[in-house]
Amino acid sequence: MRTAVKFGGSVITRKSEPLSIRSDVLVRLASELSVFRARHRDHELVVVHGGGSFGHPLVEECLHTAGHIDRGCFSRVSFYMDFLNHVVVEALLSSELPAVGVSPRSICRGVEYADCDVEVVGRLIDAGVVPVLHGDVTLSKDGFKVVSGDDLVWYLTKSLGVGRVVFVTDVDGVYDKDPRTASDAKVLSGMHINEVLGAAEFWGVRDVTGGMLGKLRKPLILGVKGVEVYVVNGLIPGNLLNALEGKKVVGSVLWV
Numbered sequence: 001m002r003t004a005v006k007f008g009g010s011v012i013t014r015k016s017e018p019l020s021i022r023s024d025v026l027v028r029l030a031s032e033l034s035v036f037r038a039r040h041r042d043h044e045l046v047v048v049h050g051g052g053s054f055g056h057p058l059v060e061e062c063l064h065t066a067g068h069i070d071r072g073c074f075s076r077v078s079f080y081m082d083f084l085n086h087v088v089v090e091a092l093l094s095s096e097l098p099a100v101g102v103s104p105r106s107i108c109r110g111v112e113y114a115d116c117d118v119e120v121v122g123r124l125i126d127a128g129v130v131p132v133l134h135g136d137v138t139l140s141k142d143g144f145k146v147v148s149g150d151d152l153v154w155y156l157t158k159s160l161g162v163g164r165v166v167f168v169t170d171v172d173g174v175y176d177k178d179p180r181t182a183s184d185a186k187v188l189s190g191m192h193i194n195e196v197l198g199a200a201e202f203w204g205v206r207d208v209t210g211g212m213l214g215k216l217r218k219p220l221i222l223g224v225k226g227v228e229v230y231v232v233n234g235l236i237p238g239n240l241l242n243a244l245e246g247k248k249v250v251g252s253v254l255w256v
């Protein structure tokens with residue numbers, strides 16, 4: 001079986017503090033992945049991480065000042081995302097996982113499924129390594145654009161026979177409404193993603209990749225089917241490992 005794990009920028013970085021990594025959380029998530037892999041040798045993994053405070057603030061600044069991603073912005077965002085990717089890969093290597101960074105801007109000629117050559121990632125998985133992709137900027141025919149890490153998770157899932165997707169985030173799952181303002185807000189679980197989209201409110205889309213809604217919409221657009229989808233809180237120790245092992249989690253257990 002193949003599982004795709006998305007390390008949300010919300011959990012591996014502090015999204016409100018530019019260029020700030022939650023090293024303790026990252027190291028723990030890496031060790032949970034490593035424990036899983038040691039227990040399930042034949043289970044293949046691919047990792048995607050988000051931009052968090054290494055991607056979103058810079059992109060927003062460019063969009064605000066230039067109105068688009070110019071070449072200066074493209075190079076800076078590329079640099080900082082590569083930097084974050086190195087830190088993530090280093091954490092995985094330190095946990096004895098054979099992780100290899102893959103730069104989406106080198107395999108995508110745009111931001112859509114058809115623009116990305118994910119077959120090369122499949123070959124790496126076949127060779128027993130753990131590819132580590134990330135939200136990125138890429139050159140499309142209409143200029144420099146953001147390719148979302150969440151979208152990449154679904155592109156890999158559609159092409160590479162991934163049976164389970166685990167989104168590791170900073171919240172306890174997909175809520176029906178904002179728990180900060182509604183005391184009766186509940187985490188939705190045991191549902192098809194389509195049902196979740198009808199039952200949940202989505203708030204605070206602070207970046208161009210669409211927050212929680214961005215994660216759940218894409219598989220329906222791509223026609224992905226037969227996949228288990230976990231949205232779990234990565235700030236809770238053991239929660240990622242429990243999701244990987246199909247045990248009880250703090251989070252939403254969904255399917256598409």
Ligand SMILES: Nc1ncnc2c1ncn2[C@@H]1O[C@H](COP(=O)(O)OP(=O)(O)OP(=O)(O)O)[C@@H](O)[C@H]1O
Nearest residue numbers: 008009010050051052173174175201202203211212
């Ligand atoms: N219905 C909802 N249930 C849970 N969280 C929601 C919901 N609607 C919006 N959100 C927001 O989505 C956020 C998670 O998405 P966000 O894009 O910020 O994180 P991420 O994808 O982990 O980070 P990155 O984009 O950097 O990888 C939560 O922190 C929460 O504020």
Ligand SMILES: [Mg+2]
Nearest residue numbers: 050209210211
């Ligand atoms: Mg996001």
